[in-house]
């Protein structure tokens with residue numbers, strides 16, 4: 001079996017983690033795991049962790065580390081046959097240490113995007129709340145304005161994506177992410193990408209991953225029978 005590949009993508013809100021994760025998943029056959037998606041699934045299924053997490057998310061707060069690790073680590077432990085890319089976790093040092101005790105990461109991508117760019121993107125981010133799919137009127141507009149492409153349901157904007165909330169969110173990100181970034185730097189697995197446009201950053205990420213993942217993982221490869 002091809003060697004499994006485990007990666008994490010980090011960056012402030014609006015840096016393009018979700019957008020780039022989708023491209024990586026498509027190009028390299030990794031499973032895109034998202035902490036936000038796990039939380040939404042657990043909230044929808046009314047699990048114990050989901051009910052607890054909801055009380056924090058509704059107040060615009062981060063979910064406590066012990067709830068996040070209780071929720072995510074068992075899911076990762078189950079993924080013994082898959083290569084994956086995790087988006088949104090770890091975001092604190094405690095989460096990173098817990099992840100470290102579960103698996104060895106091959107690579108960490110950190111996105112470094114200027115404040116003005118984040119502000120512009122997030123003030124125009126439209127979200128389909130049930131799925132977490134995101135749109136941006138300039139960059140990837142929905143086919144029908146204000147509606148999700150797949151379900152046709154209405155899109156919403158989050159108050160905390162608006163500029164008034166962004167400075168505090170970014171300050172919080174910088175404070176909690178710094179020790180995580182330092183940890184991955186010391187392990188020699190951190191790769192930082194800077195820029196204002198996803199389309200210009202993507203080729204660099206693509207070529208880095210091409211050197212690390214020689215072929216699509218076996219589990220995702222289609223076997224075409226010989227004629």
Ligand SMILES: Nc1ncnc2c1ncn2[C@H]1C[C@H](O)[C@@H](COP(=O)(O)OP(=O)(O)OP(=O)(O)O)O1
Pocket residue numbers: 011012013014018035036037039057060061062063064068088089090091092095132
């Ligand atoms: N690793 C985590 N630790 C604690 N709370 C988390 C974590 N990941 C997600 N959450 C919480 C806080 C978020 O408000 C909520 C939804 O997450 P997510 O869908 O990633 O949206 P977000 O809009 O806050 O992130 P971003 O702006 O970076 O995309 O879940």
Ligand SMILES: Nc1nc2c(ncn2[C@@H]2O[C@H](COP(=O)(O)OP(=O)(O)O)[C@@H](O)[C@H]2O)c(=O)[nH]1
Pocket residue numbers: 011012013014015016017018019020121122124125126134135136138139140196197198199
């Ligand atoms: N204008 C513009 N918008 C982008 C670009 N890359 C991503 N976006 C949009 O910016 C917003 C934030 O991207 P997202 O992937 O959700 O970032 P995340 O918060 O780090 O997961 C979304 O509305 C994306 O559609 C870009 O290069 N230019």
